[in-house]
Amino acid sequence: MHSRAVDRVRTGIFVPVAGLVLFAVAAGYFMSLLPLALPSVGLPPSLAAGLASLFYAGLLLGALRIEPVVRLLGHRRALILFLSLLLLTVVLMALLPMASAWLLLRFVAGVATAGVFVVIESWLLLVDDDRLRSRRLGLYMMALYGGNALGQLLLSGSGVSGVLPFAVVSALLVAAILPPLLVRQGAPRLAHHQRIPLRAVKQLNRPALVGCLVSGLLLGPLYGLMPLYLDGHALWQAHTGPLMASLILGGMAIQPLASYLAPRMSRSLLMALLSFLGIMALAGVQRGDSLWFVVLSMAGVGAASFALYPVAIAKACVDQPTEKIVSITELMLLSYSVGAVLGLLLTSGLARLDRELDLLAYLAMILLITTGYMLMRAAKGTVVLVNNGLPVPPEHDKRSTAGD
Template sequence: MDKSAFFTVKNSTFTPVAGLAFFAIASGFLMSLIPLSLTSFNMDNSLTAWLASIFYLGILVGTLGVQSIITKSGHRLALVLFLSLLIATILLMLMHPVAWVWLAARFIAGIAVAGVFVVVESWLLMADSAKQRAKRLGLYMMSLYGGSALGQLAIGPIGISGLTPFFCVIGLLLIAILPPLLVKKGQPLQLQHQKIGLKEARKISTPAIIGCLVSGMLLGPIYGLMPSYINTQLASTEKTAFLMAVIIIGGMLIQPLVSFLSVRVSKSLLMALFCLLGTIGIVGVLDGKSLLIISMSYFILGASCFALYPIAITLACETIGVEKIVAATELMLLSYSIGSVFGPVIAEHSNRSAHSLILYLGFVLTTTSIYMLLKSLHKTHSGQTPAIG
């Protein structure tokens, strides 16, 4: 199909964003609920890192098959399918609260979440300009992170013990299914989505791939290990929920700035600056003496870590045709997933310090900042236009 013909069909943002918002609330609550509820189900806390890693392994595996499902069913029904699969994994965990079942369920949940991400991201990225893509992705990230922050705050009033919190998550996911189930107009046309060959993959910006990889290496441990780390440091479930929400709110509020700058500043330089900002946040977390300073530091850390993925994925999609957006989204999510799989395990076992997670995040942010800065300087000196990556 001709590209201009594709854009004559209205590609609505309401359905994916509305579904994503409720999915994000449920997912944000669930990501902190799982590590904090292990003891109430008589499971060891040492399972935390493995549950995080196997979840992201599921995301990695899931990225390999999403394109074929979207091609056969369309974006709308694919979103309903993946959300339903996620609900089924939670029910399985509640029916059989033993370690190996939870590990298997979280692996399948990762596949389902990969489907949700690829469906929604490709749906929104099928736009006719880089500026519109940046705006849509900013809306996507704000909905995702805003919902996740609300989910974190639910830990306090709802609690972490028993079945009630998990049933609340299921209820939110059922609401998330309603927009794609009931609103049948506005999805992208069912194109014959093309795969990206090896030669084309090599042409995708290396900083874009590295940016997605590093994003996973940062966000995997933040989602999987940070609740336990904060709870250990402060011995307060309420403060843990508050600070996790602060991290994600930082990621949400930075998105308009990311959208504004990503079409005006070199994306490599932009990622370098955000990583440097994250390093400053790490120093504040380690040295902060008051809850206010620590909260501000976590806010800065969240803003920097959550800024990387939208910058990287828009950089990757700048020169990709609309028929290859799904494949490009899969490739970027694959890079993110690889980082997410290994990040929690490396962070957990990198050293024996009580602050091993924070030190790991600081190391990743610092080295990435240096790499992106060097790439940005190299492009500037080689005569390339710095505003495109």
């Protein structure tokens, strides 16, 4: 029985969710703050892409190295460790406003953030019921994106210059450490982890890996460059915080629907539909001349972009034993991180090749390719079942770990 890998006491969700919300508020604020705060500390705005790239490079490295830490310390202590490391990077950035120091510290922050994500995701996913996993992932993403959206609103409340923003982020991270520090009950107790080697990544579900990769290709530029894009737009410059909040609230609002649909239909088809929604929403952002219309369109972009990751990771975990969950979440985060780094490099490279190709055009191209790929995978899965003389169930994409 797979359940022997987990202690009979049901894993609690208060500690990871409470810590996640506070972490998400701090991270959402800080991600949007950094590119806007550069001039106030005497650093060039061009440093924004480098800061974002090194953060995701740290996320990539961290995704390869988290599982041994979780195995050694357990989920609760590992969460305290990674949140404390992230707090340290924020404090040092406030004390050392230098380009080299900030680049190094954002890399370390990426490693710490990878630890937070893997610990919390695996904590919530360590159950044997696939539908419960989908519901918990929906809760996870709502907490993450809701916190991120609240963080965007701090751009107006706490500003983007001086020491105050760093103090606010530090206070939020201290508060995020308190739940795992004070509540010692409910953490998973694994008898053992089953390590999945990196070379075995090709055996995992391909659409799930692609979904996480695409999520990174979208969210890396959205977090790292969208604040600058909005700030440089004459019509929306004064509304950067609310527009970023609407982007993330859109991602939060769609989570209950995505978690409801994921176990009931082909997840590949669901990811295709989400990608198509994103294309339509980007057209609205590009063409919109009303603030409210652009707010709604940004919410649509967020709904499409932020829903891909939980659908993909739920797909990867279908019918998997609990002892593999930590390694699977690690590999999914690795795929996401590769996408985020590539996304930032691609946006910078394409902008140099064609000055008319802006961030929205890049996002639309990624979503269009993803729509086509996921439709082909969904169709292939249906054809396989029909050719085998089987009825096509809503969850036909559970049949293979490597294909659809």
